Amino acid sequence: MAHWLYKSEPEVWSWDDQVGAGAAGTYWEGVRNHLANKHMKAMEVGERGFFYHSNEGKAVVGVVEVVAAWAPDLADSKGTFGAVTLKAVEALTRPVTLTAIKADARLAEMVLVKNSRLSVQPVTDEEWRIIRELGGLRD
């Protein structure tokens, strides 16, 4: 299964907010970027991704899972954009900072490094494994 990374500004929607939303999860609303939208359309229920704090924190802090596939965002009158529904799965034992990611040569090709502005990104299996390890999670 594919892996992903979702960026969120903690002042707007933090990991604690995501945990507080519980098992039902929350609709990942507000994405208005075609590439990010395309990634979410490709997601399947059960696929996991990293939850990343941008601006404040700048670190991968948790793991989320898709609980409902892409659905159109009712706030977008054209129906072009939409989102998946995500629930928190587990927090990293230690956050993996952007600094640490940039310092690791194995992660130099991450979209987070190459195209930092994309809000929903694919993560390779290798990157997934390395960041879980750096974050203190066991498989």
Next chain:
DNA sequence: GCCAACGTTGGC
């Protein structure tokens, strides 16, 4: 259909 101008994102 090109491209300059503008707005937004996000790291520093």
Next chain:
DNA sequence: GCCAACGTTGGC
């Protein structure tokens, strides 16, 4: 707070 990178808009 600054600015680089990127996406979008709109004039031509």
